[in-house]
Amino acid sequence: MPIINESADTSTITAPTNIDQLKSRVDSIAGHTLATLAHSINVNVPEDLRREKGWVGQLIEKLLGATAGNKPEPDFVNLGIELKTIPVNSKGNPTESTYVCVVPLSNIKGLHWQNSIVKQKLQTVLWVPIEADKNIMLKDRRVGQGIFWQPDEKISAQLEKDYNEFIDRIALGQVEKITADQGNILQIRPKAANASVLTEGIGEEGQMIRTLPRGFYLRPAITKQIISDWRDNLLE
Numbered sequence: 001m002p003i004i005n006e007s008a009d010t011s012t013i014t015a016p017t018n019i020d021q022l023k024s025r026v027d028s029i030a031g032h033t034l035a036t037l038a039h040s041i042n043v044n045v046p047e048d049l050r051r052e053k054g055w056v057g058q059l060i061e062k063l064l065g066a067t068a069g070n071k072p073e074p075d076f077v078n079l080g081i082e083l084k085t086i087p088v089n090s091k092g093n094p095t096e097s098t099y100v101c102v103v104p105l106s107n108i109k110g111l112h113w114q115n116s117i118v119k120q121k122l123q124t125v126l127w128v129p130i131e132a133d134k135n136i137m138l139k140d141r142r143v144g145q146g147i148f149w150q151p152d153e154k155i156s157a158q159l160e161k162d163y164n165e166f167i168d169r170i171a172l173g174q175v176e177k178i179t180a181d182q183g184n185i186l187q188i189r190p191k192a193a194n195a196s197v198l199t200e201g202i203g204e205e206g207q208m209i210r211t212l213p214r215g216f217y218l219r220p221a222i223t224k225q226i227i228s229d230w231r232d233n234l235l236e
Helices: 019-029 034-039 055-064 115-120 154-169 219-235
Strands: 082-088 098-102 127-133 147-151 185-188 199-202 208-211 213-217
Touching: 019 055, 019 127, 034 055, 055 082, 055 147, 082 219, 098 115, 115 154, 127 219, 147 219, 154 185, 154 199, 213 219
Parallel strands: 082 127
Antiparallel strands: 098 213, 127 147, 185 213, 199 208
């Protein structure tokens, strides 16, 4: 059954106080359709995600009691756990990159991996797979089993390498030369509603320029690996 059945008021869904409570909530939504879960808390399901791109993630946040919203901290602040929904195809493989956080394009003095928001958000991640087959109506798409994950030493080292290289390039005024092809695990891509949304960045001569906001993203290959490793562990 959906985790919320005593009230349709989402304000009563408080943040989980410990990992066991969060795990119980995660288990309780697995296998249910988005319609079933949305209706359990009186949330309407849109016909599609063209104008509601963040709707699925927001629904899962409400159901599990995530509290950070858009703040630069893990979604379950008191537990230090970040929540990420992953659209997956019929084979269970991720269909797109995973957004992590906004890229700092100015005021980056003293910024490095150890004090970065990226490191903070990726210390412990709860991945929640969501069916994304275009042949399945949004309301009928199911939620998969959540996966709790922490990066191992190899992945942590690669994330640090990618991050520091990107920050160095931004500091050198090369933000406009950064492409989505760069970075092994982490990548930088524009993140704006349209090309007219601009923010401050550092130019090649050290001057301030107007440029598109950017976001840090994890490549689909790493989330595919996370899901694959989880499946392998189940079979052991």
